[in-house]
Amino acid sequence: MLWPVETRSVCPVFVGRADELGVLHAALARAAAGEPQALLLGGEAGVGKTRLVEEFAEAACARGAVVALGGCVEIGADGLPFAPFSTALRALRRALPDELAAAAAGQEEELARLLPELGETGAGRHDEEGMARLFELTARLLERVAADRTVVVALEDLHWADASTRHLLSYLFRTLRTGRLVVLATYRADDIHRRHPLRPLLAELDRLRTVRRIELSRFNRAEVGRQIAGILAAEPAPAQVDEIFERSDGNAFFVEELAVAAHEGCRTRLTDTLRDLLLVRVESLPETAQRVARTVAEGGSTVEYRLLAAVAGLAEDDLIEALRAAVGANLLLVTPAGDGYRFRHSLVREAVADDLLPGERSRLNRRYAEALEADPTLVPADERAMRLASYWYHAHDPAKALPAVLDASVTARRRYAYSEQLRLLERAMELWDAASEAVRATLRPVDHTEVYPPCGCDPATTALRYLDLMAEAAVAGRLSGERERALKIIKRALHLLEDDGDPLRAAWFWCQRSRLVQAQSRGDGWKELGTAQELVRGLPPSAVHAEVLAHVAAWSMLHSPGPDALAAAEQAVEYARMVGAAETELHARLTHGTLLVDAGATEAGFAEMRAVKERSVAANSLFVAGRAYVNLANGLEAVGRSRDSVGILEEGLVYTRKFGLLDSEAWVWDNLSESLYSLGRWDEAADAAANALRRGHSAKPQAAGAVCLSQLALGRGDLPEAARRLAIAHEHFGTHDPMPQHDLMLALVTIGVAAAEGRLLDARTALGHVLDTGFPPGTHRYGWPLLLAAASAEADARALPTVDAGRPATLERIFGTARKLTTDAPVWLAHEQWVRAELQRADGIDTPDTWSRLVTAFETLDRPYDLARVRHRLAEALLTDGADPGDRDRAAELLRLSATVADHLGARPLADAVTLLAQRARLSPTSPRPTADPADPAESLGLTSRERDVLRLVSAGRTNRQIAEELFISPKTASVHVSNILAKLGVSGRGEAAAMAHRLGLFPAGAR
Known part of the structure; x- marks a missing residue:
């Protein structure tokens, strides 16, 4: 113990x-x-x-x-x-x-x-x-x-x-x-x-x-009887048990009080109120002991002996005798450490405290405060500021309470107790007008707050202002999660500043409002940032000016990257250096480096980000260092350097976990999942994404983790899981603060799921939304896979007659967008060729030369899944009618290599496509998966001849009634056939079944 x-x-x-x-x-x-x-x-x-x-x-x-x-x-x-x-x-x-x-x-x-x-x-x-x-x-x-x-x-x-x-x-x-x-x-x-x-x-x-x-x-009657017997050390009379049980209603503490009172012969003096019952034992004490009990009750749940001695005003012998009486009456207990006293039960303390008169309570709190001021060692150091603030506040002395409350708020802030800091600052604002001007003039921002927007004055010599309290409270509200209270405080502050003529303070508050609006899902925060930017425009460099520009640059990097964002970042770096705002400078430099990579100045951007990472780690600037690991690795992945990205991220995991940077760690896991996916380490990628979901403190890193898991599920053919994770990602990202990279991540998986389920029109709709918006600088890393998914969906569905009408326009839009999209790295040059090859396939042009060049391009890249996919396409092109024996041998080897990767990754759609292509071409099985008769893909799926006829009509978009009419069967029989087909194909709907049939080539173009 x-x-x-x-x-x-x-x-x-x-x-x-x-x-x-x-x-x-x-x-x-x-x-x-x-x-x-x-x-x-x-x-x-x-x-x-x-x-x-x-x-x-x-x-x-x-x-x-x-x-x-x-x-x-x-x-x-x-x-x-x-x-x-x-x-x-x-x-x-x-x-x-x-x-x-x-x-x-x-x-x-x-x-x-x-x-x-x-x-x-x-x-x-x-x-x-x-x-x-x-x-x-x-x-x-x-x-x-x-x-x-x-x-x-x-x-x-x-x-x-x-x-x-x-x-x-x-x-x-x-x-x-x-x-x-x-x-x-x-x-x-x-x-x-x-x-x-x-x-x-x-x-x-x-x-x-x-x-x-x-x-x-509560205790039942039998238990109350056993409790009374234990107290009295004798079996109680049944009538006594009945009476005490009725009055206490089985509450163990009241049973004790009633039993002891009855045993001491004061039953007749008990009143009907339990509150009076609790005071009986107090009132039976000597007057001095009663006074000590009242003093202890107002001092808190525990009062140190030395503090009590200073407050009670008794000679030591008298105090000890009074305490001995209270302890002997089982009213007070000695604390575990033996240095103070507490009431045996809080209900008694509350009853004694409630019995004090208002003036008596104020006087006792004043005496506690005065004693603690005279000798701060009377209480533990970590409790001193908070207890002094509480005592002075409840003593109703604004002149003493205001500075004490402000000091306590600083202590709370330094302990990361932001909710308590906010409560104390609100208390200080309540006391502000009640304290005299002379008292307020002695307060300094540097002593009593840690957030004071610079206004060209020295905080060490300038008196604390009410607006300084509001600034501190706004930040405390944001950090504690009390954002509505923070927004109300900022609204009041901006109202006060309307006639103040202090644009720097106003700009600072607008920046805070921007962050809160985003956090509360009320908008993207740009309106507020734009207001702040206008307020500082043309003003001399200052810390606030640098902070506003850094926020603008960071916001633009995520929402609207381009020349304006780059210019804001450069100016933020310059201003931060001029005014010595070191952390703002690091933030702005990191944003600047990221924007340089997005703009194509890759090596310069990486050099800047690496320098920020090293400097922030050395300076123990945790938040900047965590962000540096994330942004640097993200940039490396953006240019296809996935192995380098993984190395940085593994280092970042050690750093963020060591210092408990939960959101930074979650983003590191997200980026690690993305890079591992690219490298074909899918099981590790799934674990990393799951860690992002588990470790994320806020919604967006959790959303990114859900996107990674959705993409993995799509690649492995688990469409229900892909759709479920996609819905979770949508929910976490929300709609209040759209960012291009997030929207493109979601659209990529949306198109993939829709295409896999045979919902080509839905895939086209999703593509149309993206193309209408366009691809801002730096988003080509998501743009190329998205265009590829759309083009592949069109190519896979080229035999569907019901979607022919929209295909030419869709293909033209994909082609036109691809011509404008950045190809700043070998991986994206290869993707450009791939998109063009899929567009040609969608038009019925599928030549081995096109795919052969693409395979060569991907063989130099560290993208095993992508390489397996293009090898499958090359094999398909080689196995067209009239292929010579050499082409068949080459196709067989390509399919073997693709099958090996697909099986290793668990990429079931690719593995199925490879297996069925080999079966159609009557090649040796390329996959360890068991197959039926390789001569007919329909038989390998277990489809009967009639089910194949039904599937052909389902693929053509026929309803059950139309199928029944064409095959001369009843609609009910047609429905049974459709259900059997869906079960054998392992799909959930008719559209998905049609997509699989056309993807596997069960019904070549022109077959009806």
Whole structure:
């Protein structure tokens, strides 16, 4: 046990709870076997949650587990950020100092935000990934500590938890995958009203299959009787049990209070209200002890002895006697560390605190604040700022509360507790007008905030402004996920700035609004960025000016790459250098390098990106370094250098995982999946895409992972899975913020799925949307595969009479677009030839020379799947009527090579096409797949003669009734034949069956 075994209950006997304890013991056993466990224990106040946790902890320790207890701390109405995790980690450090130090090695600066004993907290970068990074490192720390031993982390009183604690607990419950770990959290169910902040978390966790929720019910009469017997050490009279059971309604804590009151002979003085019942024991104490109890109640859920001594105003002997009386009456308990006091039950503390008069509460909070100001060592260092701010605020002294609240907000920010920072800043804005001008004049931005848009003034000598608070609160809202609150704050700030004449501050707020609009799916953010750009136009270089231009360049890179984006990036780099904005410069340089590659200046762009990567890694600029790994590898893949891309990405995985950069890691996995797909390492590509989905913190990297999986499913012939993943990608990308590369990725797979299902008109529609929009610079890497998919679909369907009308126009549009598309690398030169070859095939021109040149081009590239496909096409061209024996031998070898690749990749459509082509040509089987009679592809599919006739008419677009009329059968019989055909072909619809029939050449052009 990591805390002293205390008698927190009057009853020495543990009553009931056999089922609940059994659930906890089973979870412990599963954890010991290496399966992490997550449990929520809920119940009304006083029902026995803490007692159950104590019993479980003792049993766990007896089985060799290490148990760490942490509780949410309440100070007045405020909670301490991450308090239960800090306490639990501190306990683990005491019990396992070497193991925890080894698990935290290399990440002490970040983890010190939760456990200050690990060292000095690093400055860090405050971005959307900051809090997620801390959460990931915490999860990894716990997994490592629990790698070789069973660890139980019990977190009590979740109903008092601050938002940051709730977010961290949610993250742990969702992501823990390894380690012999049990995480158990308790909460007071009767406090979770409709608007309680814990309610959404409980609803979210209920949807997780890995989380077990236990609800403690009240005791029945028999259990109440056993509890009373344990308290009294004697069998109670049935009438007494009946009375106490009726009055307590089975609540364990109230049973104790009633039983003790009855035993002490004060039954007649009990009132009908439970609140008065809780105060009976307090009122029976000497006056001095009552005063100490009231002082402790207002100090928070735990009060240190030295702090209490400074506040109580009693001689030490008198204080000790008062505490002895309160402890002896089982009203107060000594804290586990032995340095302070807490109420035996929070219900008693709440009743005592509620009994205080308003003036009395303010006076007590003032005395706590004054004592803490006089001697900051009275409380733990990591709690000092938050507790001082809370005490002064509840003392109703704006002059003292405002600076204290601002200091606490900075502390919260440095711990990545952005939700608490936002709450404190809103409290500061509330206090602003109540504090005097003289007080406000003493405040400096550099001391009390970390975000202050430069306005040409020195923040060290300029007084803090209300707008500075609003700027800080807007960023805190964005980083904590409270984006609606942040948007409201920005709206108010921009309203104040309408008559202020400060374009730099206004531009900064518009930039923030742009990011929030995108994050809230309300638009692409360009209108807001454009406003910011206009505000700074013509102004001298400044940090805000450089930041605006960097945002504009980054936005344009993703939405509208071209000369304007390149110019904005160049100017952003120049301005950032002039004003010494180092991180903005790195961001802008990375964007500039990416745009250079898109513009065709490949080597210059790569050199710039590599330089940024090295510099950002050396400077420990985590966010820029993560982005550099992603952009550099993405650029390499864009010019066909997939092996180089994989090397960079593997290095990037080590870096992003080391520092817990979840979104950057997810993008690395996405790009790795794409490069592995190109290299023919499809199983690894699938694993990488799955990791992107699992590790992604935001929607877009998850969407990209879904696209990769959809493309893999398409290549392997699993059309339902391809369509499902495609729908997921559409949902994650959304429609509010369209980006060309995302739209083209989706369109590519959309066309492929539609063509494979025989929905050529749908494929043409998707193609038309893309061609109407065009291909911006840098998107040719998606453009060429997309044009190829469209041209191949037209060629495969050339025998379909129902689509002849639209084919010429479609082919002409593909040809015209291909003439304009960039071919800046050998892989895209080869794709240009491939698209032209497919267009010729769609027109019925299929010559061996065309495909032979294409095979030669792909043989020099590291694209095994593409090479296998063009080899199949060359073999098909060689096996036309009149092919000589030499061509047949060459075709057989080409098909053998293609089949080998298709089987290795699991590319079933390609493998089927190769097998059937070999069968039609009466060549030896080229695939290990079992086949029927090689003389007839229809027989190899198991189709009867009648089913072949029906399939021919299905391929011609006939309905069941038309088929029945032509074959002189009933419509019902025709329907049965169609169902049998779909089952034998392994397809889900008539269109897909028709597409397969024409793709496999079952019905040559002209056959009717």
